[in-house]
């Protein structure tokens with residue numbers, strides 16, 4: 701069955717354009733040099749699965765005309781992936797349904813700590829769900845799980861010393877905020893045709909793959925296409941897209957591609 705992946709955001713933690721910067725990328729008129737904070741949307745039929753809910757979430761949902769979601773999968777609780785959580789209220793107040801929200805037990809412990817009011821205000825004094833806060837149905841996951849019959853596999857990754865999740869759905873793997881793929885995760889990537897990879901910039905970084913490392917991982921995984929994301933203002937689309945390895949595409953907001961589920 702055909703499925704679609706859409707880059708809701710493709711930028712690094714500070715986004716591009718970056719505040720207080722007037723470099724040629726940050727002032728570029730080419731929309732492919734615009735990167736809101738990294739996030740992805742997987743669409744399979746009527747099912748919509750969002751990966752991460754960063755601080756640009758509201759604008760991303762409006763831009764892509766998304767009015768409902770079936771699940772949110774969190775990679776890790778850094779601000780640039782989590783801080784738009786409250787914007788999910790705009791969907792649940794409308795759907796009047798709890799929205800399933802998946803991540804690792806460790807990640808979800810941070811979510812409960814950072815967004816304690818969402819738990820505290822979940823019910824009215826009468827015991828009804830309170831729609832003024834996002835109504836999330838949290839699921840701790842360490843094994844593959846199903847969303848409307850679609851299998852989602854958490855992929856353990858390292859982001860510096862932090863343990864994060866990527867996610868696999870069908871022939872797609874989303875590997876963002878990653879500086880090392882543990883050996884035990886590679887078998888879970890067998891048969892992947894499309895891999896979204898953290899690539900940041902050309903220069904190395906302690907907690908992210910750079911473009912060259914992402915290209916090496918692309919070859920090691922054996923996918924057909926790599927989509928390079930979490931980009932900084934060091935990347936000028938027109939110039940750098942010509943420099944990446946064959947099969948690799950620099951991501952930009954709104955870019956989408958098809959894969960199989």
Ligand SMILES: [Zn+2]
Nearest residue numbers: 713778780877
């Ligand atoms: Zn990030």
Ligand SMILES: [Zn+2]
Nearest residue numbers: 721723726933
């Ligand atoms: Zn800049």
Ligand SMILES: [Zn+2]
Nearest residue numbers: 776778859877
């Ligand atoms: Zn991160």
